[in-house]
Amino acid sequence: MRTGLMDWLSDVVDRIGMRLSKNIIIDGIWIGVVFENDISLLDRAREAISFIETYDPVTYTHLQRNIDRIWITLEPHGIGKYIHRRRLIVLDARYVREADTEVIASLVVHEATHARLIQFGYDESIRARIERCCIRREVAFARRYSWGEPVVRWALERHDQSDNVWLDDQRAQRWRAGESAVARELGIIPGWLVHVAHRARS
Numbered sequence: 001m002r003t004g005l006m007d008w009l010s011d012v013v014d015r016i017g018m019r020l021s022k023n024i025i026i027d028g029i030w031i032g033v034v035f036e037n038d039i040s041l042l043d044r045a046r047e048a049i050s051f052i053e054t055y056d057p058v059t060y061t062h063l064q065r066n067i068d069r070i071w072i073t074l075e076p077h078g079i080g081k082y083i084h085r086r087r088l089i090v091l092d093a094r095y096v097r098e099a100d101t102e103v104i105a106s107l108v109v110h111e112a113t114h115a116r117l118i119q120f121g122y123d124e125s126i127r128a129r130i131e132r133c134c135i136r137r138e139v140a141f142a143r144r145y146s147w148g149e150p151v152v153r154w155a156l157e158r159h160d161q162s163d164n165v166w167l168d169d170q171r172a173q174r175w176r177a178g179e180s181a182v183a184r185e186l187g188i189i190p191g192w193l194v195h196v197a198h199r200a201r202s
Contacts, residue, residue: 048104066115076178082114
């Protein structure tokens with residue numbers, strides 16, 4: 001569970017990162033990328049946002065209303081997340097680099113749906129229901145364009161996962177693995193030390 005101090009430290013680090021990010025503004029939404037060599041990802045994000053505007057104008061309006069920033073960085077805790085206190089969507093740079101435009105757009109739709117559902121909270125007891133609501137929005141969005149069936153299938157596979165996938169302990173395991181992967185990619189922690197750390201936790 002996060003504490004006020006942890007949130008404060010996270011906010012400080014993220015504010016510094018966003019201040020150092022190259023950015024563009026599209027219809028009032030700040031979009032930034034933290035790494036100089038990933039400037040092209042701004043174009044990919046721009047294309048995804050434009051894709052949403054073209055194929056689902058209502059969702060695009062909700063995006064403008066509920067989201068202030070979209071930040072592309074190395075995200076260890078998944079391919080994307082929504083942070084309510086900052087009205088921020090975080091997208092993993094590795095995912096944005098590799099995914100097709102419509103897939104990135106679907107991820108933005110998913111995270112923007114979290115913004116609309118935040119009034120219900122995100123406790124473990126309702127987390128699976130919240131995630132499935134967001135996934136169903138992905139499905140509805142993907143069915144708005146003629147070549148969206150692969151995205152629909154991928155979304156439905158996640159929709160049909162066990163509720164256990166979203167439990168705290170399962171998320172914590174994925175987060176630790178993601179943090180280790182990012183640390184290795186940045187060269188912060190040698191691979192052997194990451195392995196020892198995982199063994200120590202088990």
